[in-house]
Amino acid sequence: MGVAEKDKPIANPLIVLREEFDDWAILFDPDTGNAVGLNPVGVFIWKLLDGSHTAEDILKKLRESCRNVPEEVEDHLQDFIQSLVERGLAGYEAKKA
């Protein structure tokens, strides 16, 4: 699956990212009370969901910052972003009509 260039995901600003001392974090949705754990790579990605990075940009930054990034990371990244979008934790800016 290729990375769609024009899509720049944005983290839902209502979601709280609680970072802990071990670089793991919790994503907390105050509207539902749900909290999910994020590993350090997930935190790195979350912080780039600012509406100005495509998935491809994020992939590039990930490869620059982390050693031994496996080949299949592209698919994992897409799945990760997709799962955030499905849970309402992230989205895409609505295009102007």
Added chain:
Amino acid sequence: MKLMSSPQSLDLDITNRCNLRCRYCSHFTSAGDVGQDLAKEEWLQFFEELNRCTVMNLCISGGEPFYRQDLPELMEGIVKNRMRFTILSNGTLITNEMAAFLASTHRCDGVQVSIDGSNPVTHDAFRGEGSFSRAMEGIEHLRRHRVSVPVRVTIHRENVHDLEGVARLLLEDLGLPSFCTNSASFMGLCRRNAEVQLSVSERSLAMESLLNLSKKYNGRISAMAGPLAEARNWLMMERARRERRESLPGGGYLTGCGGPMSKMAVRAEGVVVPCTQLNHMELGRINEDDLIEVWQNHPQLKRLRERGTIALCDFDFCTDCDYIPYCTGSCPALAYTILGKENHPSPDACLKRFLEEGGRLPDESLMNSSGNRH
């Protein structure tokens, strides 16, 4: 337990005022009874800091939170700053409109209402005439708007014989999923109203009744403190001693309180303290001191967190006690109110002393029922 980077939750005494004066209130006459309330603007400013610190939950207490006319605006501040909340209340001031408002926030995890009896006689004995019917009305309003109502029952001398009635009222008549219990303890007003606290024989009776009821209602009665929690804990310690087990988790050290690793509290005038019960320990002031700095570096808080390294065998109080490897010393706040020092096992939660004073543990078979296996 690992230290969190910032408190995950805070307990806030949102007001020092209350419409009641319950004879065992842990707030009035304690160090938390500060005689003044912070202005709304100060709380709202503080909520913004809590948002930056990624605090998730607030527990709002007092005094009586619904005594504050501006409570809805404070709730809106909590919502705006991405937090959820629970409220601890006597229930008597909750109107239908207020319940509707709480429901509309979609952030309220529940309003804990105190019900201490199955009827006005036992409930009002120490809370004041009329409080039972008004608290029941408050519960009705909350349930009408589907706000969760985790009822708490404080056990004392006047209701210890009414526990079956209380369970029937709450679990059968009202159909609540569960309720929790504690007991009037040596804090606040209770210190000078000694007639309120359970005697040793009443405590034995309460432990047995509550284990029986918990069995009957399949575990729908819970407790973090008080006779039910003690019954479960002490029976476990007694079994471990009899089976000559090496230890129980946390046993042998003052590990009885994990609160300071994940939460802290603020008094009604804005002074930050480790816990609403350890409210004499002043750590700073909101909107003046940086909360994260206090949380991570305050020397008193650090010492409190190291309490778990203090061995029970070093206390004269525990000399020759067979329960040392299984005991955690319980709540530091009770140790403080009874002895004036928090780094000591709580005499009130001491199994050895309870037995020496003629206390009786319930039958162990009660612990094996499904309702009591937690």
